[in-house]
Amino acid sequence: MNRFLLIIFILAFSTRAFAQLNNQIKKEAKKQTTYALELCKYLHENPELSFQEFETSARMATELKALGFEVTEKFAGNSVVGIYENGDGPTVFLRTDMDALPIEENTGLPFASKKMGDLEGNMVAVMHACGHDIHMSTWTGTLRTLVALKEQWKGTLMVIAQQAEEYSGGAGQAIDAGLFSKFPTPDYALAYHINPELETGQVGLRGGPVFAGVKTVEITVYGKGGHGAYPQKCIDPIVISSRIVNDLQTIVSRELSPTEPAVVTVGSIHGGTRPNIIPDEVKMQLTLRYFSDETIEKVIAAIKRISENAARAAGVTEDKLPFVDVFAVETPPVLNDDVLSAKVSGFAADIIGKENIIETQPEMVGEDFGKYGRTEEDIPICLIWLGSTSPEEMQHLKAAGKAPFPLHSPQLNPDYENTIETGIAVMAGNVIGLMNK
Ligand SMILES: [Zn+2]
Ligand SMILES: [Zn+2]
Known part of the structure; x- marks a missing residue:
């Protein structure tokens, strides 16, 4: 053959x-x-x-x-x-x-x-x-x-x-x-x-x-509590938190490339007990979604920067800046x-x-x-x-x-x-x- x-x-x-x-x-x-x-x-x-x-x-x-x-x-x-x-x-x-x-x-x-x-x-x-x-x-x-x-x-x-x-x-x-x-x-x-x-x-x-990838973040925003009738004597963490929630929306839309998918969702926000009390603190919980380590590092750095600077703008002292806790448990x-x-x-x-x-x-x-x-x-x-x-x-x-x-x-x-x-x-x-x- x-x-x-x-x-x-x-x-x-x-x-x-x-x-x-x-x-x-x-x-x-x-x-x-x-x-x-x-x-x-x-x-x-x-x-x-x-x-x-x-x-x-x-x-x-x-x-x-x-x-x-x-x-x-x-x-x-x-x-x-x-x-x-x-x-x-x-x-x-x-x-x-x-x-x-x-x-x-x-x-x-x-x-x-x-x-x-x-x-x-x-x-x-x-x-x-x-x-x-x-x-x-x-x-x-x-x-x-x-x-x-x-x-x-x-x-x-x-x-x-x-x-x-x-x-x-x-x-x-x-x-x-x-x-x-x-x-x-x-x-x-x-x-x-x-x-x-x-x-x-x-x-x-x-x-x-x-x-x-999934990451969970908790932000604690500290203020100075007091009577709701004397806001001038307090630092209102609810107002600071409201600013933070709004500014977090700009991370994906303004800081990441449009071709880089990510999600920043605030799924939980808790602060205060009564209409006439300005609370001492507010807690927020976020879920973050991403596809690359580089993206998630950028997102977390932006969350910290936005939170800290919103507090500084409201007159919070350096020792009372928001605590951004990135949970160790994650799904890559x-x-x-x-x-x-x-x-x-x-x-x-x-x-x-x-x-x-x-x-x-x-x-x-x-x-x-x-x-x-x-x-x-x-x-x-x-x-x-x-x-x-x-x-x-x-x-x-x-x-x-x-x-x-x-x-x-x-x-x-x-x-x-x-x-x-x-x-x-x-x-x-x-x-x-x-x-x-
Ligand atoms: Zn399932
Ligand atoms: Zn499944």
Whole structure:
């Protein structure tokens, strides 16, 4: 056989093998969806709040053990870590979150949650209104698919069912407890999140910012209290705070570049008790959203400058200037690695077709998955959006001028089966793709 013919032969053979593998992945994903859907209904009916994922984590551990994973339970709280070694190859990390929200469900689903949870001493209704039930069952289905197809890849699967995503505690706690030193350091880290604005069968992807960073700031403005009838004898912290709130609006509009997205929202302001008393102090709480460290540093410096100078302008002495407290707990932005996202986009296209890979815009809400990409190990991360509204429902809604119920809505009602099936097939395809390259 001459060389040219040999190349043609190899190409034809590998293209066929490749198509066969993708069909195998899709077939296995479909098979595993039946199991994952039942699991999802159970999880949906039995949600648990952040840091209280006791039964949920036990169930995730049981699923992993049944697949032959080496399991570490109660890792940094309720998180569960699993390792599955399958020969020499890369280590791929796959994360699911487990926690639900203090929301009273209003979907009318047969498996709707009737559960109550304890939120700081109060019993409150609990609901999986952020799709973490779908994440867990898709994650389980993905792992079942990968184990069933273990002849098709070589490497190590490292997985975590993570506690307390909604509180932004879980990822940081697992990392602080030595996730990447006690276990192998992953070469890639992957996760999914449902997205009601995309149709089932589609995934949303982008390199770069996906979710914003979140910081909380508290400002205490000090004045000089006294009788409301003698303002001349006082320094009114309510008036100073009003100026600060107004001037904070100029940080994003006047100090940042228009191409640099950020949010400065004052969500809480408290001062005073009676109409005729000028209080001693006012407290404000702010949420800040950003996509780069440089932006957040600029925003915090501006908040301090504006607050201090508004107080100085009102005659506050240097020792009584406002105290700007930047909370240590933060959620960094989720920044998808460009190279990894491009690879994942290619693998996903092989499974569901290029036309179903939607380039999404960054969201200003937070997600603590970003923390896995900000450790000294510098692991490339990629979070993909899973479309969760059926195309028929989307068409119906559009015709009526409506939008799907968003995440955290008491009426969130995804198309469970199709979301899970696409999620399993795409993620299994991603992992096998990464293991084989
Ligand atoms: Zn959420
Ligand atoms: Zn979520």
